[in-house]
Amino acid sequence: MPDQSTRAMLDDVNLSILARVRERATGRARVLAALPAGWLDGKTEPPAPAALEALGKLISDAPILFLRAGIYPDTDGGLQVENLGYPFDYEMAIDAQGAVTIEKDGEPVKDASVLEAMIRTEMVLTPDTVETVMSYDGWPVVVRIGTKAGRILGFALPEEEPFEFVGVLPSEGASREFQTGHIDMRAVMLDPYTVLFAFDEGGRLNPILGEIREAWLPAPGLMARALALLDESRAAPEPVPHA
Known part of the structure; x- marks a missing residue:
């Protein structure tokens, strides 16, 4: 948290x-x-x-x-x-x-x-499950977080950022456009109806209502197909213990 x-x-x-x-x-x-x-x-x-x-x-x-x-x-x-x-x-x-x-x-x-x-x-969400979609050198880089609002993708941030992951809850329209390959994840995150979250493993998802920093955005071109390929080797969902 x-x-x-x-x-x-x-x-x-x-x-x-x-x-x-x-x-x-x-x-x-x-x-x-x-x-x-x-x-x-x-x-x-x-x-x-x-x-x-x-x-x-x-x-x-x-x-x-x-x-x-x-x-x-x-x-x-x-x-x-x-x-x-x-x-x-x-x-x-x-x-x-x-x-x-x-x-x-x-x-x-x-x-x-x-x-x-x-x-x-x-608006503050408690994760039910967290699964690793992609890891690098033993550290999760992309995670999928299960919540009552639906599944949220989390992207690891540089160490200098104040939290570990930025979570992404897109609108139905942005999600549909992403899944059909019409827009990339960067466009999803910049969609005016997408909600972003600050997330640390073991904590809750706190909505970000401030500026969207460049460091939180993926490079252009990250498409749904790429994430689907990464998903093939994901870890099994692990229940998150609630305090």
């Missing part, structure tokens, strides 16, 4: 990733604001000014809510924010008057600050 100095480093640069999330969500809000009346079937209402204002405040105050969530228009002038999967399912409904209703796994949540606290807590 990262020590206190590592946690401080991650916290100090949180705004850099979240600023990019905020920019992406703001861009989506602009697209929705430009929808005309009748945008779906000639009878639907465009997003109301009050709904767009409430969305903008959420994006500004709590951009982590939009890390992997999609933003969609309702037919009655409202908006929907929906996240499926990691770290959990949640939905924010913004009506045409700007009132916000939040649900997590179908249960009501008091407000956005409570949801943000839940997200920050549940």
Whole structure:
């Protein structure tokens, strides 16, 4: 598990990733604001000014809510924010008057600050299994980590970095593009919906919300086929003892 100095480093640069999330969500809000009346079937209402204002405040105050969530228009002038999967399912409904209703796994949540606290807590993952995909000189270089959010690939980092591995949890779209050979692992890691983790063997996976350092990225050209070939000689998964 990262020590206190590592946690401080991650916290100090949180705004850099979240600023990019905020920019992406703001861009989506602009697209929705430009929808005309009748945008779906000639009878639907465009997003109301009050709904767009409430969305903008959420994006500004709590951009982590939009890390992997999609933003969609309702037919009655409202908006929907929906996240499926990691770290959990949640939905924010913004009506045409700007009132916000939040649900997590179908249960009501008091407000956005409570949801943000839940997200920050549940983004941290505990590994169930760790298997070596590739090793060099007896040290694991690529590992596969089993978690409740799915399998995460971990890539060993240089010794001067503050943690041993950077873990990669791609979005469904990036994963599909990688598996079909359309993009390499570097592009997966830079995909705006991919989540990266700081990971030390024996510890938990802590989400990285700061800058993506060049030292954490593989060289261009690391494709799924190469990892599949490495996978043929992987070690058997070993359960991770929980404290």
